[in-house]
Amino acid sequence: MAATLALLFLSQALLYTTVTSASVCGRPRVAEGIDVTVMKRVFEAGEEVTLKCEQGYLPSSMGTARIRCTSTGQWTESNLACSPKMCPIPEQLQPFAKGRTEAPFRSVLNFSCDDGYVLIGANGSSCLHDSSWSHPPPICKAVNCPLPNPPRDGRVVHGRPVTGTKTMYGQEWTYECNPPKAPSHEKGFCNADGTTTEPPVCREVSCSIPTNIPNGFITFAVMRPHAYKEKVKYACNEHYKLEGQAEIQCQNTGNWSSKPICRAPCTVGIKRGRIFYNARKIWIEDLKPNRVLHGEIVVFYCLNRDEKCGYPVSSTCNDGTLPIPECFEEPGKVEYNLKSKSLPSEIRMCAASPSERATRPA
Template sequence: MAPTWVLVLLGHMVLYTSVSSKKVCGRPPITDGIDESALKRVFEVGEEVTLTCEMGYLPSTTTPRRISCTATGEWTSSDLACSPRMCPIPGPLQPLAMGRTEAPFKSVLNFSCDDGYIMQGANESRCLHDGTWSNPPPTCKAVNCPLPRPPADGRIVHDKPVTGTTTRYGQGWTYECNPPKAPSFERGSCSANGTVPEPPVCRDVSCPIPTGIPNGFITFAVMRQHGYKDKVRYACNENYVLQGEAEIQCTNTGNWTSKPVCRAPCKVGIKRGRIFYNAKKIWIEDLKPNRVLHGEPVVFYCKNKAEKCGYPVASTCNDGVLPLPECFEEPGKVEYNLRAKTLPSEIAMCAASPPATPSSTARPT
């Protein structure tokens, strides 16, 4: 019985050997830019393939590179690399290219014009395989508008001299009416879509009797209603500072322009110490009267206890309020009268002031 089993086993071995297949190679590994149009999915052992760069790419070697399918089912190596051909970026566009002067094959430039300009040319350009662009950069031509019509009872004053029968996008003008009438709107311009506004209507306008301002007065005005473009002037009481335009004007809407505000002076809220004000050091009792005007700075002196030196900290009068720096410590009577030379304002100044913290810059007086 033993020989029978041997024959059976040999039969199986022959059958197995007859159905086994040879090694083959799949599509070779390729990098960007290598032409794969002629590559098959499967190659027999011993087959060769010549690798080339596809159109628009430059080879790293001057001679073609051939690779072979080996008995192990692997390909021989190749040192071919394909780099994209470059297109020079047009000079006028280089400031927008962040320092780049070239763009690789297949790059796309998209163009657009600002509002009020019409594009003449293609809105995109592609870098071609031969290193040129598919389209030149377009030009942006300013929109033109017809000249505006003046109001029926007035005229137009252009911001810039106008010649011909058109004006360009963005150029503006002012509408004026024959006195005492006012235009329903005063300004016009050539719009991005090439149109101009219809002229305004000239109409009678008056503003109410002007009112006073706190801590100030009207310098001269007849207390009556006022017409378009009439003006009234304000001033402040002594030691108050005028903030805003001193002169207001009656507008085409029948309202006055914004009135100014009179800002209050400040008192330096310390009893003992020395300050720097109006370009000189002053002991507080010598500040007579004790008053600084709105917007004026006052310098106080603080002490760096670790370094044993003084440093200046400025504060500004703001409409009656002069905040004291958080670091400022008002001296006691004995220290102020008997040891004045030890005060922060009198000792050596620090080489650098310590950095201020958000919570320790100033405190109200």
């Protein structure tokens, strides 16, 4: 059941009467929950009143319940306290009650259903003096819609078997037209207000002659306008990586679906050093040809001067661009040729990179 719950807590105002004579007392000021309905408006000096909790409240302490009107026109003190009785919130509504399992006397639960559902029952319930609710929780019933009408020169295709003459809110279906016509809209729904999507209009649709894409080509197609739902397939030039759907389709709007993109490979832009690529640690001159594909990762090695250790930093080829990490220092010719064992890629690896160490908790 889908329902929304709101708790409204109502309080009783303090009731009292003011009198000016010093020999009489007005109706006493009392705390919430104490019954004043049977009290007089004016009391003479010496009169006593026994306070009690009104219906729907219980004494929460064993305080003084009897008070007396004094000759000064004041009442003696009372520390009687009354607490409202509690109504248990129905189990099916507790997920909406923000952790509460009960509500005090005179609280009100207001009910509503989500879009597409009809409320069966009362839209509100009050906590009564006997710790019961005035109305049980309602039921939220899904809206029903009449079955859709097929388009002229077409039909309705349901995603699941349909029985009877109605369908439920949230259900959808597809409209199809007799070839070569296309529907003005392809999807239909049972709407929240109980109405069904109007059937589409079937009309002839064609898409323009397909064009090539940068760094790619059409694998096979006759260069002509294409009818609704006809397809064309693309591929990329060597070493370029296709991103998106290889096939595009002529849509009911007369436009092609989105063409794929051919992403360019990258060159590793260093002359000296060692990298980690394709699960291998290799010297840059051994990378032949010097090329990595779009989306592939290349690891460079940087030096931690304080700890005299090396650490890896990865970079990703993105459509022809492979950023070189700022910490990477390309060695000189002498250092590279004669002291290669001292390079960051060859010495002891650090326990953690500087960035990882900076983010670790102390």
